[in-house]
Structures are given as structure tokens and as C-alpha cells.
Amino acid sequence: MACNLNISCGSCGYEDILKNAKKWCTICEEGFCGECEKYHKSLKVSRDHKMISIEDYRQIENISVNLNCEIHGKKLDLYCKKHDIAVCVVCIPSEHRSCSSSDVISIDEASKNSKQSSALFDLEGTILTTMDNVKHCIKDREIALTNVDKDEKTIRKTITETRKNLNECLDELERKLMLELKSKHENCKSKIMKILNQLKQMEKEVEKLKEQTLQLKRFASDLQVFLGTRELNQSVIKQVESLKEEIRVCTKSGMEIEIHHVICSLMKEAKQYGEIKVIETMTNLQLKDAKIDQAQIQIHGFSQNIHNVDIQLKQKFDIKGPKEPITGCIILPDDRIIIADNYGRGKLMEYNNNGQHIRDIPVSDKPYSLTLVDTDCIAVTYGGSKYLEIINTKNINSERKKVKCSSICWGISYQDQKLYVVVFRQGIVVMDLNGKTLNTINVLTEDHITTTRDRIYYTNVDRNTVHCCSMTGQEIWVFKDQSISKPRGISVDHNQNVFVVGGWSHNLTLIQHDGKDSQVLLTNRDELKYPVAVHYNKEKKIVCLGYQKGSVALYQMS
Incomplete structure (x- = not known):
């Protein structure tokens, strides 16, 4: 069985010497023994070639990727941006004669960071x-x-x-x-x-x-x-x-x-x-x-046209309590709305979708940010108190799980049995529901966060930027525009377009999923003053906004 895993060194084989390869060159598509690998790296023409272990090569050897032109049989070493196709040198004069020199680039340049x-x-x-x-x-x-x-x-x-x-x-x-x-x-x-x-x-x-x-x-x-x-x-x-x-x-x-x-x-x-x-x-x-x-x-x-999005006011109401900005709001699956009163008396307030106050949910401190964990459960951060709680919104007297954080905790999001928490001077701390730290993503953010299955989105208030990164923290795009000042709350729709509120620009902006375009949906002309919280309910397609004067508004998206 072990012999079947061996790959011969190509250079040695050229000299009729049978020797097992230790590394595989992904560019030359050939195996190299230890000595030939050193020689391969010493050559200027092959110095930058990527070498991987034979074990790693075994993982991809059965995945068929055609590296040659199907028409001419030549190596695909060019890419035509105009026709969105990889081509060989023979394709250019025969099929792409009208394409400009700027349209045709090397395949290495096109595939960079793919x-x-x-x-x-x-x-x-x-x-x-x-x-x-x-x-x-x-x-x-x-x-x-x-x-x-x-x-x-x-x-x-x-x-x-x-x-x-x-x-x-x-x-x-x-x-x-x-x-x-x-x-x-x-x-x-x-x-x-x-x-x-x-x-x-x-x-x-x-x-x-x-x-x-x-x-x-x-x-x-x-x-x-x-x-x-x-x-x-x-x-x-x-x-x-x-x-x-x-x-x-x-x-x-x-x-x-x-x-x-x-x-x-x-x-x-x-x-x-x-x-x-x-x-x-x-x-x-x-x-x-x-x-x-x-x-x-x-x-x-x-491609996706966000400029066809329409937003209509569905309901607007004032909450009971101080007229200060609302830092967190969420629409539950049964249409109940939970609001975080961080600047007031420190409580969670429950309303129906008609704006009628149902009850106050007592909490241990001043709540800042909310995220849905289960049908009836939410996770709540308490800012400077350095901890978060998981609360059952149906049975508010049931035992609550309390998770301590190493420093001040702000924004929070839940995805795939994990909590993503913005912790002061640490970045984004990923933990399980028992509070065990699984990972820490070192990014600059001290405010709100939201997640999807494969992406994390967060705002940077000081730099006026909105960020999108992978679940491991690898940056995908950064959005910055003069129309957004002091971005705060953030949420994402089913197409991975991003809702973000500008605290000082008094607006709600929708950013395209690739960070290349945006549309301002609401401004201060819509009485949007110092907004902090935004939540998008994907099932109902409703945006919930919380802003100054203790006001909450529901908007229907279409």
C-alpha cells in the first residue's frame, strides 16, 4: 500500500534514476526529491515556484483542472478581461484580434489572490x-x-x-x-x-x-x-x-x-x-x-443592482423611558420586538409590531447589543460590566447563562453555535455558548457586528469604515464614503448586502455585497436623528431602526 503513495522525482527520472519525490511543484506539475528541490529553487526562473508536500498533492491530484487550451492544446497563460476567458497565445490572433492590449493580461496577474x-x-x-x-x-x-x-x-x-x-x-x-x-x-x-x-x-x-x-x-x-x-x-x-x-x-x-x-x-x-x-x-x-x-x-x-431596492415606513413608535439613542433592537420570529435601553434605567423592553408596549424584562445591568440565539433566546452584552447573558424571552424568570469577558464588550452576533463578541482592545472574540474562547480575530472595532454563514461584518466608528472579512478574519473588502459619518449599527440581508446607520450623518445606507456600491435609503429628512441600532429580519424583510428621542421605526423592504 505504501508503494502506491510514492511519486518519482521527475528530474532524476530524466536521468533514468528512480528516486522518490518529497515535494511537488504546482507550476511545473512535477515531483522533486530533496536534492533536486534545492536545485529547482536555486534557479532564477523557478525560484518563486510554489512547492507543496507529496501528502498535500495527494489531496488534489484527483481534482481535474484543465490548464491547457481545449482548442489549441497550448498552456493557458493569458486572460481576456473583455470576454472573461482564459486563453493561450494562439487564441489571441485568431479569436481576440479586436481586444486591446489592456484587455489581455497574464494568467498569473488575473489569478493573483484568487x-x-x-x-x-x-x-x-x-x-x-x-x-x-x-x-x-x-x-x-x-x-x-x-x-x-x-x-x-x-x-x-x-x-x-x-x-x-x-x-x-x-x-x-x-x-x-x-x-x-x-x-x-x-x-x-x-x-x-x-x-x-x-x-x-x-x-x-x-x-x-x-x-x-x-x-x-x-x-x-x-x-x-x-x-x-x-x-x-x-x-x-x-x-x-x-x-x-x-x-x-x-x-x-x-x-x-x-x-x-x-x-x-x-x-x-x-x-x-x-x-x-x-x-x-x-x-x-x-x-x-x-x-x-x-x-x-x-x-x-x-452582479446585483441595489438601486432597485424600495423601502417603505411600516410603523413608528416612541418607547417608554429617556429620550436617548437606542443601542440595540431585534425582531423575534414571533414578531415581538426587543429593545435595549442602555442609556436609561437599564432594562430590556418588549413591544409588538404595532408599537404597543408588552412588558419590561429586568436585567442585571445596562444592556448594549442583542443577537438571536434561538427562537425564544437572545444573547445580551452589558458594555463596561464586561459580561454577557443568554436570556429566554418567553420565560424571563428561568436561569440565565452568564459569560464573563476579559474587557468591555460591545457588539454581538450569533452564527452556527458560536458567539462573535466585540471586546475592547482585543477585537472579535469567538466563543461557544458556554463561554469557552475558540478564537480571537485581531481587528480594529469597538462597536457593532453582524455575521453570515461565511462572513463577518463590523463598523469602525473612528475611521468611518465598514469592513467585511472571512470567518478567520481575512479582510475581503473595506467600504468608506463621505456619505457615512460615524457608522454604528450593522445588519445584513439574504443577498449579503449590508445595512449600516451613520450616527453623525443621520442616515441608513445599503452597501452592495462586494463593497463596491451603495445607496442611501433614509436620511435626516426622514427624521433619522443619531441612529445607533439597526436589525434586518430576513424572513419578514423588515428593517428595525433605533435612534435618538427613544424612537423605533419598522420599514418594509421590497
């Missing part, structure tokens, strides 16, 4: 979203399978109970109806099982694409990642289109029975025992938007 490109991030997001969609469809079909079995049991019980009131002359009618039930029940299960099996197979294919993407990202060269990202994108597109087709023709099967209306009173006149009906309706599954419309795929990510 591991941090939005195209790769979007590919990973698309795969995760597609997996979620497949799992969602599988769950729906499994529920449908359970329900149709329940229907069958209910009908069988109805038949049995009805049969007790009939005499023996109905035995033949009952037998026929049972046969009909069995036939239609098996047909229903057969249809569901067929689709279920197809979806499970699709899940395996998407899981395979996910694994390939992870291995490509971890071990492949920038060039391989650059080209592999595009090829894997095509595979994902095919899987999603296949999934859409399966769902388009998918129907929701159920069964019911209709007992003949004269059975009980006129048994001798009844022509049949009953009728088994299969009720088929469209499943109307709501799939997550995977954002992979081929017409919208760009070399650096997905």
Missing part, C-alpha cells in the same frame, strides 16, 4: 446553499412519506370502523376498496421514493463538489483555484438546474377517503364501499437563492 476572490467565496456559498436546498427537499419528501403513511392508517381505521356497522353483504365491496387503497398507496409511495432517491443522489454529488472545493482551496495553486473555481461553478449550476427541474415537476401526494353517503342508511342500495382519492398539490418548496444565474456570474463575483 483564494480570496469573491468568486470563490460565492462558489462556496452556492454549494452550501445548494446542499441546504437538497436537504430541505429531502426533509420535505420524508415528511410527505410519513404523512402518506399516516393518511393510509387513518383511512384504514375509518374503513374498519365503518365496516363494523355493515353486514356481511358488504364484504366484497370492502375487499375491492382495500385493494384500491393498497394500489394507490403504493403508487404514492413509489412516486415519493423515486424523487427522494434522486435527491439523495444529488446530495452526494453536491457533497463531493463541496469536498473538492475545500481541497482545491487548501492545497491547489492560485492558477488551479482560479480555473477550478470556474469549472466547479459549472458543475454546481448543473446540479441546481437539475434540482429546480425535480422540484418543478414535484407534486405533494396525500390520500383521503370519501365514504358513500348512503352506506349507513341504505346499505342495500349502495353501489360501492367508498373511494380512495389521491390529492396531489404542488409542493411549493421555498428554495434558498443560490445566486447562480449564468448571465450574472462575473470573474470577481455576482
Whole structure:
């Protein structure tokens, strides 16, 4: 078995010497032993080549990335920005004669930092979203399978109970109806099982694409990642289109029975025992938007027009208490609104979506920032008190989990069983729900934060900047514009567009997911004075704003 893992040194092999390679050159695509590796690095032409271990190469050797032109068979060493395609030297005079010199750049320049490109991030997001969609469809079909079995049991019980009131002359009618039930029940299960099996197979294919993407990202060269990202994108597109087709023709099967209306009173006149009906309706599954419309795929990510967004005032109300800025607000799944009264008497206030005060939730100190942990649970930071709590908003008298922080804690966000907390002079501290520190991301922020599955967003008040980074802290983009002064609260929509409020510019701005464009949605003309808190409810598409004078406003997005 060990021999199968060996790769021969290419340079030694040229001299008919058999020697195992210790390193693999991702540029030359050849193995090198220890001595040949030193010689390879000593040459000026190959000094900057990336070398990886043979074990790491094994992780990507079965991931096929085409590095040669499919038309001419030459190496893909150029990239045409105008046509968004990698080309070889022969392609230029034959296919790209009209392209300017600035349009055609080297493939090394085009693929530079491709591991941090939005195209790769979007590919990973698309795969995760597609997996979620497949799992969602599988769950729906499994529920449908359970329900149709329940229907069958209910009908069988109805038949049995009805049969007790009939005499023996109905035995033949009952037998026929049972046969009909069995036939239609098996047909229903057969249809569901067929689709279920197809979806499970699709899940395996998407899981395979996910694994390939992870291995490509971890071990492949920038060039391989650059080209592999595009090829894997095509595979994902095919899987999603296949999934859409399966769902388009998918129907929701159920069964019911209709007992003949004269059975009980006129048994001798009844022509049949009953009728088994299969009720088929469209499943109307709501799939997550995977954002992979081929017409919208760009070399650096997905285009999206944020200027078509419309915002309408839905409700506005004043809270009870001091007329100071509201530092935190959140809309719960059942439409309750929780507001943090940090500058007042130190409490959480609960309102309904019509602006009616429900109750005050007593807390141990002055709450600053909020995040949703579960349907009825939120996490709350207490600023200078250097701790946070997890609170059940339904049972406010239940025991609360208290987590101490090493310093002042401000903004907080929850994602995938982890809390992301802005801690003074530390940056963003990542911890589990028991308070165990998992990671510390060293960034400059002392205010609000929000997260998605694969990104962290935060504001820097002193520098008037809005930041987007990976879950490990690797910066993706920084947004700064004169329209935003003292950015505070931050939230993100389902397309990873970012809502941010300007405390001194008195406005609400929507920043495009790639940080390259923005739109001011609300200004001081909308009575937006010194806003601090903003929360976007993805399910309801509602923005909740908290600002000076103790005012809260709900806006409907479309």
C-alpha cells in the first residue's frame, strides 16, 4: 500500500534514476526529491515556484483542472478581461484580434489572490446553499412519506370502523376498496421514493463538489483555484438546474377517503364501499437563492443592482423611558420586538409590531447589543460590566447563562453555535455558548457586528469604515464614503448586502455585497436623528431602526 503513495522525482527520472519525490511543484506539475528541490529553487526562473508536500498533492491530484487550451492544446497563460476567458497565445490572433492590449493580461496577474476572490467565496456559498436546498427537499419528501403513511392508517381505521356497522353483504365491496387503497398507496409511495432517491443522489454529488472545493482551496495553486473555481461553478449550476427541474415537476401526494353517503342508511342500495382519492398539490418548496444565474456570474463575483431596492415606513413608535439613542433592537420570529435601553434605567423592553408596549424584562445591568440565539433566546452584552447573558424571552424568570469577558464588550452576533463578541482592545472574540474562547480575530472595532454563514461584518466608528472579512478574519473588502459619518449599527440581508446607520450623518445606507456600491435609503429628512441600532429580519424583510428621542421605526423592504 505504501508503494502506491510514492511519486518519482521527475528530474532524476530524466536521468533514468528512480528516486522518490518529497515535494511537488504546482507550476511545473512535477515531483522533486530533496536534492533536486534545492536545485529547482536555486534557479532564477523557478525560484518563486510554489512547492507543496507529496501528502498535500495527494489531496488534489484527483481534482481535474484543465490548464491547457481545449482548442489549441497550448498552456493557458493569458486572460481576456473583455470576454472573461482564459486563453493561450494562439487564441489571441485568431479569436481576440479586436481586444486591446489592456484587455489581455497574464494568467498569473488575473489569478493573483484568487483564494480570496469573491468568486470563490460565492462558489462556496452556492454549494452550501445548494446542499441546504437538497436537504430541505429531502426533509420535505420524508415528511410527505410519513404523512402518506399516516393518511393510509387513518383511512384504514375509518374503513374498519365503518365496516363494523355493515353486514356481511358488504364484504366484497370492502375487499375491492382495500385493494384500491393498497394500489394507490403504493403508487404514492413509489412516486415519493423515486424523487427522494434522486435527491439523495444529488446530495452526494453536491457533497463531493463541496469536498473538492475545500481541497482545491487548501492545497491547489492560485492558477488551479482560479480555473477550478470556474469549472466547479459549472458543475454546481448543473446540479441546481437539475434540482429546480425535480422540484418543478414535484407534486405533494396525500390520500383521503370519501365514504358513500348512503352506506349507513341504505346499505342495500349502495353501489360501492367508498373511494380512495389521491390529492396531489404542488409542493411549493421555498428554495434558498443560490445566486447562480449564468448571465450574472462575473470573474470577481455576482452582479446585483441595489438601486432597485424600495423601502417603505411600516410603523413608528416612541418607547417608554429617556429620550436617548437606542443601542440595540431585534425582531423575534414571533414578531415581538426587543429593545435595549442602555442609556436609561437599564432594562430590556418588549413591544409588538404595532408599537404597543408588552412588558419590561429586568436585567442585571445596562444592556448594549442583542443577537438571536434561538427562537425564544437572545444573547445580551452589558458594555463596561464586561459580561454577557443568554436570556429566554418567553420565560424571563428561568436561569440565565452568564459569560464573563476579559474587557468591555460591545457588539454581538450569533452564527452556527458560536458567539462573535466585540471586546475592547482585543477585537472579535469567538466563543461557544458556554463561554469557552475558540478564537480571537485581531481587528480594529469597538462597536457593532453582524455575521453570515461565511462572513463577518463590523463598523469602525473612528475611521468611518465598514469592513467585511472571512470567518478567520481575512479582510475581503473595506467600504468608506463621505456619505457615512460615524457608522454604528450593522445588519445584513439574504443577498449579503449590508445595512449600516451613520450616527453623525443621520442616515441608513445599503452597501452592495462586494463593497463596491451603495445607496442611501433614509436620511435626516426622514427624521433619522443619531441612529445607533439597526436589525434586518430576513424572513419578514423588515428593517428595525433605533435612534435618538427613544424612537423605533419598522420599514418594509421590497
